[in-house]
Amino acid sequence: MIRLLASYCVGLIFGVGIIISGMANPAKVLNFFDIAGFWDPSLAFVMGGALLTTALGYRFVLKWRAPAFESAFSLPTRKNIDTSLVAGSATFGVGWGISGFCPGAAIPALGMMRIEVFLFMGALIAGILTARLLQRARADLAAAN
Amino acid sequence: METAFTPLQSLGGGVLIGLAAVLSMALLGRIMGATGVMAGFFSPTGLIDWSWRAALIAGMVSAPLVIFALTGSRPDIAVPVSSSALLIGGFIVGLGVTYGSGCTSGHGVCGMARFSPRSIVATQVFMVACFATVFIIRHVVGG
Numbered sequence: 546m547i548r549l550l551a552s553y554c555v556g557l558i559f560g561v562g563i564i565i566s567g568m569a570n571p572a573k574v575l576n577f578f579d580i581a582g583f584w585d586p587s588l589a590f591v592m593g594g595a596l597l598t599t600a601l602g603y604r605f606v607l608k609w610r611a612p613a614f615e616s617a618f619s620l621p622t623r624k625n626i627d628t629s630l631v632a633g634s635a636t637f638g639v640g641w642g643i644s645g646f647c648p649g650a651a652i653p654a655l656g657m658m659r660i661e662v663f664l665f666m667g668a669l670i671a672g673i674l675t676a677r678l679l680q681r682a683r684a685d686l687a688a689a690n
Numbered sequence: 691m692e693t694a695f696t697p698l699q700s701l702g703g704g705v706l707i708g709l710a711a712v713l714s715m716a717l718l719g720r721i722m723g724a725t726g727v728m729a730g731f732f733s734p735t736g737l738i739d740w741s742w743r744a745a746l747i748a749g750m751v752s753a754p755l756v757i758f759a760l761t762g763s764r765p766d767i768a769v770p771v772s773s774s775a776l777l778i779g780g781f782i783v784g785l786g787v788t789y790g791s792g793c794t795s796g797h798g799v800c801g802m803a804r805f806s807p808r809s810i811v812a813t814q815v816f817m818v819a820c821f822a823t824v825f826i827i828r829h830v831v832g833g
Contacts, residue, residue, distance in 0.1 A: 551717040552742040556749025557756060559710035559722060559795075564753050564765045566703020568794075572768035573693045578824040583692045590700035591707070592798065598708025599803035606712060607804075612719030619719055621801075623791075626811050633790025634797070634812040637783055638819025641794075642827065644779025645771055648787060649724030649795035651780075652747060654767060656754035661769040665780040672784015673728065680788070 548614045560653035566591040569654040571645025578642060640672075691770050711800050718742065723796020725787040790816070 567573040567587050577588035611617055641647050646654070646665045654662045714722035727743050734740035754765050771779070787793045790812055792801065797816075801809020 548718065548742055549745040551713075552745035553749040555710050555714045555717065555722065556746035556751075557753055558706055558713065558749075560750035560753025561757060562703045562706025562708075562710060563750075564703070564757060565706065566700045567693075567696055568703065568707075570693070570767040572691050572770050573696075575770065575824055576691075576693045578820050579828055580821070581825060581829050585693045585695055587693075587696045587700040590697045591704040594701040594704025595707040595711070595799045596704075596802055598705050599711040599799050602708065602712025603715060603803050606716045609716075612715065613717045615719040617719060618715070619721075620804075621721065621791075621806070621808075623808060626808055629789045630791060630808055630812055631815055633786050633788065634815040635786070635819045637786030637790050637793060638816035639823045640779045640782030640784075640786055641816065642779075642820040642823025643771070643782065644776050645769065646776070646780070646783070647724070647794045648728060648783065649793060652724060652728075652750045653753040656751045657765065657767065659767070659769070661773070661776055664773055664776040668777045668780025669784045670728075670732070672781040672786075673732065673788050674784075675781075676785045676788035677733065 551614055559649070560656070562595070563650050563653045566594075568647075569650040569657075574647075574650070575642070575645045691768060693768075707795070707799060708803075711795070711803070715800075721796055721800040723792050723800055725791070725793045725796050729788070786816075 563569050568591055573585055573587060576583050576585035606612075607618070637647075644665055646662070648669060651662055651665050651669065655666060711722040714720050720726075727746055730739060731743040731747060734743070758764050769776070783793075790797070792809065792812060794816075797809040797812040802813055
């Protein structure tokens with residue numbers, strides 16, 4: 546129960562930060578990326594504030610033997626920079642530039658009950674599930690050979 | 691459409707995003723990445739794994755309501771793109787973050803904060819791709 550409450554609070558703080566910062570506002574996000582147009586540098590402050598806070602906090606927390614409510618940290622272990630990482634990230638950047646939403650910004654924006662956010666989220670989920678199917682099909686094919 | 695430059699609000703919001711990332715690590719031992727949270731939400735390994743993801747997503751979705759309750763003002767956004775751009779963009783983002791194993795929160799904040807080489811590369815690539823896409827849409831195609 547305490548884990549669920551902790552998860553809820555983490556999500557809430559994240560969501561409030563996303564909304565206050567302007568990350569969930571596609572007009573602002575797209576203007577950050579539009580240096581040749583109505584450039585709005587606000588998002589650099591979002592990234593700066595988030596990155597600095599996280600880097601400082603991680604330095605402290607990752608020295609612990611374990612997190613408060615789990616027996617161990619679950620950190621990503623992959624180190625290799627492969628085609629999937631680079632091509633996937635490039636693809637994500639294109640979609641972000643087309644729509645103005647990234648996943649972590651769209652989820653809190655759902656709570657504003659606007660049709661635009663639901664359209665984006667529906668398509669996002671379809672994209673995630675399609676990629677999963679393709680990845681699985683490719684793994685099955687590799688296993689069969 | 692012009693938007694107001696909001697350095698203080700954006701910095702404050704960014705610090706809260708960072709605080710959530712640190713708390714996620716301190717309490718749950720996990721990276722606060724929207725892609726990772728959603729991936730396990732749609733194909734969970736069990737009820738326990740699914741339930742914390744559901745609670746985290748519920749926290750995120752309730753943020754606008756909580757802001758309204760605390761401040762009395764309803765947070766709002768402006769979406770300067772068409773429905774088809776949202777649908778096409780959303781689908782492309784879904785493909786990209788799944789193959790790229792993360793998005794702005796997972797790679798751009800948490801991964802960069804751990805100085806992960808994969809996340810540093812991913813973040814540079816998606817930022818450059820986004821700059822290029824917006825430039826092409828607004829100044830090459832859109833004119």
